[in-house]
Amino acid sequence: MMTILRLCAEFFMTGLFAVGGGLATLPFLYEIGEKTGWYTDTDVLDMLAISESTPGPIGVNMATYAGYGVSGVPGGICATLALVLPSVIISVIISGFLEKFKGNSLVQGTFGILRPASTALITAAGLGVAWKVFFPQGLGTGNLWNMLFAVIDYKALILAAVIVLVMTFWK
Amino acid sequence: MKLLLDIFLTFARIGLFTFGGGYAMLPMLERELVEKKHWVTEEDLANYFAIGQCTPGIIAVNTATFTGHKLKKIPGAIFATLGVIFPSVVIILFLAAFVTHFAEIEWVQHAFAGIRACVCVLIFFSVLKLGKKSVKNLLTWGVFLVVLALAMFTNLSTVLLVIAVGIFGVIFTALKERRKAQ
Numbered sequence: 001m002m003t004i005l006r007l008c009a010e011f012f013m014t015g016l017f018a019v020g021g022g023l024a025t026l027p028f029l030y031e032i033g034e035k036t037g038w039y040t041d042t043d044v045l046d047m048l049a050i051s052e053s054t055p056g057p058i059g060v061n062m063a064t065y066a067g068y069g070v071s072g073v074p075g076g077i078c079a080t081l082a083l084v085l086p087s088v089i090i091s092v093i094i095s096g097f098l099e100k101f102k103g104n105s106l107v108q109g110t111f112g113i114l115r116p117a118s119t120a121l122i123t124a125a126g127l128g129v130a131w132k133v134f135f136p137q138g139l140g141t142g143n144l145w146n147m148l149f150a151v152i153d154y155k156a157l158i159l160a161a162v163i164v165l166v167m168t169f170w171k
Numbered sequence: 172m173k174l175l176l177d178i179f180l181t182f183a184r185i186g187l188f189t190f191g192g193g194y195a196m197l198p199m200l201e202r203e204l205v206e207k208k209h210w211v212t213e214e215d216l217a218n219y220f221a222i223g224q225c226t227p228g229i230i231a232v233n234t235a236t237f238t239g240h241k242l243k244k245i246p247g248a249i250f251a252t253l254g255v256i257f258p259s260v261v262i263i264l265f266l267a268a269f270v271t272h273f274a275e276i277e278w279v280q281h282a283f284a285g286i287r288a289c290v291c292v293l294i295f296f297s298v299l300k301l302g303k304k305s306v307k308n309l310l311t312w313g314v315f316l317v318v319l320a321l322a323m324f325t326n327l328s329t330v331l332l333v334i335a336v337g338i339f340g341v342i343f344t345a346l347k348e349r350r351k352a353q
Contacts, residue, residue, distance in 0.1 A: 114337055
């Protein structure tokens with residue numbers, strides 16, 4: 001019982017202080033592992049790989065995985081709920097505030113300027129993913145041909161091209 | 172009650188098909204929430220992502236909470252959040268219990284290499300849609316390009332970027348209003 005409480009407390013703190021999405025939880029996860037010995041650094045790396053290849057945010061996955069390791073299925077569920085609780089509370093407060101001031105021109109103007117910033121951040125993240133998909137080994141050296149076309153992952157490129165065609169013409 | 176169940180199931184579906192973290196869920200959010208259900212608008216989504224960047228917690232959860240709250244207050248927020256994390260919890264519990272070294276299995280690696288290529292294309296289309304609504308004039312193009320360059324070529328934290336743009340937005344809008352009032 002005490003372990004489950006401790007588990008909840010640790011992941012609640014992570015949820016409260018990790019600002020900026022999934023990967024922001026990473027340093028906190030390392031710290032919990034070191035402090036409590038619930039899992040090792042290698043476990044975190046394994047988890048990162050699993051998170052990238054299963055649906056779901058890494059923070060949630062890591063909390064479930066660590067919680068399960070510490071005290072089985074109830075541990076996995078408790079740790080995950082503890083992790084998301086702070087963001088739910090804070091988001092509910094902000095959401096209420098937003099609805100109240102929806103018509104306010106200052107709020108509207110500010111969000112009008114925040115939206116392109118948000119779009120830019122998503123674009124940057126998307127380009128980061130694309131980079132890893134199409135150039136898994138990074139750029140080559142020498143002339144343009146060796147730098148780009150010799151190292152690009154053609155299988156991924158063809159697959160992507162097919163999806164683009166399907167999405168454009170099959171609505 | 173029916174709407175709450177609908178919220179839960181919709182977000183569970185989104186959670187199930189979100190590979191590779193928060194941003195990758197944008198295509199699903201657009202399809203399910205904007206196009207199919209008409210629960211939120213494209214602009215709402217961009218707002219939620221901006222707020223999600225500088226508030227604690229995972230963006231997927233923040234977005235779910237916001238949408239749920241908009242539809243049905245606190246119960247809606249809770250059902251949406253539980254829905255979006257439900258598939259991940261089940262999958263990870265299953266993997267932790269039965270499969271070791273899941274990520275090292277060869278066919279799994281190949282399957283996910285393919286999925287990542289798809290995710291790329293989907294994000295690309297989503298960004299186009301989002302951009303059409305949010306990047307419209309000289310000012311918004313400027314903000315977009317500056318933030319894109321900073322996010323790609325510097326190590327500035329995204330939290331800092333969003334807060335800086337937010338402050339700029341407040342000051343800019345306030346000055347504009349003032350000039351209009353005069």
